[in-house]
Amino acid sequence: MKRVSYKPILERFNIPRPTLIEWQKCSNSGDNKNWRTKHIEYLREQIDAEEETKKELQEKAILVEELFLICVYLFLTCTRKIPKKQDFKQGIKEFLLYPKKSIELQHEFAKRIWKEEEDTNNSYLKNLLLMDSLSTFQYHVLIRSALDFNLRLFNNENLACYEGLKGKTWQELYMYNKEFSLKNIADYFKKIGILV
Numbered sequence: 001m002k003r004v005s006y007k008p009i010l011e012r013f014n015i016p017r018p019t020l021i022e023w024q025k026c027s028n029s030g031d032n033k034n035w036r037t038k039h040i041e042y043l044r045e046q047i048d049a050e051e052e053t054k055k056e057l058q059e060k061a062i063l064v065e066e067l068f069l070i071c072v073y074l075f076l077t078c079t080r081k082i083p084k085k086q087d088f089k090q091g092i093k094e095f096l097l098y099p100k101k102s103i104e105l106q107h108e109f110a111k112r113i114w115k116e117e118e119d120t121n122n123s124y125l126k127n128l129l130l131m132d133s134l135s136t137f138q139y140h141v142l143i144r145s146a147l148d149f150n151l152r153l154f155n156n157e158n159l160a161c162y163e164g165l166k167g168k169t170w171q172e173l174y175m176y177n178k179e180f181s182l183k184n185i186a187d188y189f190k191k192i193g194i195l196v
Contacts, residue, residue, distance in 0.1 A: 109177040
């Protein structure tokens, strides 16, 4: 049996290694009708397609600030699944242009999202242009990556994701500011190959 690296599939799909080894045995048996053979082949093709798409996204020269807004919007709206592109565009428009008024908007973290009106409008327009420039698969890869970035925050009991910033403590806002730092976002998206 030829040696096969399971690491990409393990990391991307969280399938247990023993399960993958069993699937690979079926794949190597030459039984092309076995669903495991077809499935492991599909997963490898999916990873290859995602890697190629990340290279395409690199050519878009996406700004870290755009990724910041995408990640923050998805987190503060408790989004865990990829929304349809049109729903995302409408949602981020409402999020950026019509923030819910609250004292929390005075915090440094909020000021990174909602700047002066003209700057906020520019941020929204840049984001809209980015979304419109993406193919369906590019959009899915980008949003999936942002959701994966947020996943570790969803698992943090100290960071709730309800109603934007309304009712957040200053300690929570400090944590958001730290977790959504441009450095953290840039490091993550470089590591996965979307930023150069």
